[in-house]
Amino acid sequence: DAGVTQSPTHLIKTxxxxxxxxxxxxxxxxxxSWYQQVLGQGPQxxxxxxxxEERGRGNFPDRFSARQFPNYSSELNVNALLLGDSAxxxxxxxxxxxxxxFFGPGTRLxxx
Amino acid sequence: xxxxxxxxGPVTLSEEAFLTINCTYTATGYPSLFWYVQYPGEGLQLLxxxxxxxxxxSNKGFEATYRKETTSFHLEKGSVxxxxxxxxxxxxxxAYNFNKFYFGSGTKLNVKP
Numbered sequence: 001d002a003g004v005t006q007s008p009t010h011l012i013k014t015x016x017x018x019x020x021x022x023x024x025x026x027x028x029x030x031x032x033s034w035y036q037q038v039l040g041q042g043p044q045x046x047x048x049x050x051x052x053e054e055r056g057r058g059n060f061p062d063r064f065s066a067r068q069f070p071n072y073s074s075e076l077n078v079n080a081l082l083l084g085d086s087a088x089x090x091x092x093x094x095x096x097x098x099x100x101x102f103f104g105p106g107t108r109l110x111x112x
Numbered sequence: 113x114x115x116x117x118x119x120x121g122p123v124t125l126s127e128e129a130f131l132t133i134n135c136t137y138t139a140t141g142y143p144s145l146f147w148y149v150q151y152p153g154e155g156l157q158l159l160x161x162x163x164x165x166x167x168x169x170s171n172k173g174f175e176a177t178y179r180k181e182t183t184s185f186h187l188e189k190g191s192v193x194x195x196x197x198x199x200x201x202x203x204x205x206x207a208y209n210f211n212k213f214y215f216g217s218g219t220k221l222n223v224k225p
Contacts, residue, residue: 004155033213042116042201042215043156056212090155098205101213103148103156 002026004093004104012110013081021076021107025093031055032074033101034066035090043090049074050097086111114139118202118216125223131189133219135176135202138183143204145169145178145185150199150218159200197223
């Protein structure tokens with residue numbers, strides 16, 4: 001069975017640009033969570049979506065937004081990119097809102 | 113708020129040595145506790161978990177016991193292998209925010225042959 005997949009693998013943007021990251025959960029999983037992992041630190045929770053609704057939000061500015069589609073895939077959008085947004089963005093899926101999370105390999109975003 | 117603190121690395125050990133990575137937490141109520149492992153170039157993998165006080169999680173020779181009295185969840189392995197080289201993250205999901213995971217900063221383990 002396929003695990004959580006994320007695209008693209010790597011991305012380079014410049015300050016002020018916008019970026020969209022994509023995540024496909026494990027088949028049958030209805031919840032997707034997004035995390036930001038800055039180099040040398042642990043992942044920080046950004047959002048959780050369950051059944052296409054936002055169910056949790058971390059301490060991130062409004063430049064960060066996300067959505068979940070009817071097929072349970074998800075997009076994370078970041079506007080007006082800053083240098084500090086450079087990080088590994090991880091997506092995790094789970095069967096339900098409170099179940100064990102399975103992580104994808106991440107998207108490495110570099111902002112120049 | 114909820115948080116996790118784990119020992120800084122890197123930790124360098126010889127093969128077959130005993131491993132301990134310390135993890136303490138701050139949380140309201142009774143959170144669930146986890147250890148994740150991240151191998152180079154890969155995503156996070158759940159290593160083990162414990163959902164209530166005094167529970168012991170175990171997997172692949174690794175163990176951790178949920179100690180409410182010391183708010184700790186230390187990771188141990190009796191005999192490490194080179195293949196255990198990775199970054200280990202302690203994490204919790206809050207008692208009242210089950211859907212949010214709080215991660216420690218990670219501890220890099222290097223095992224030398």
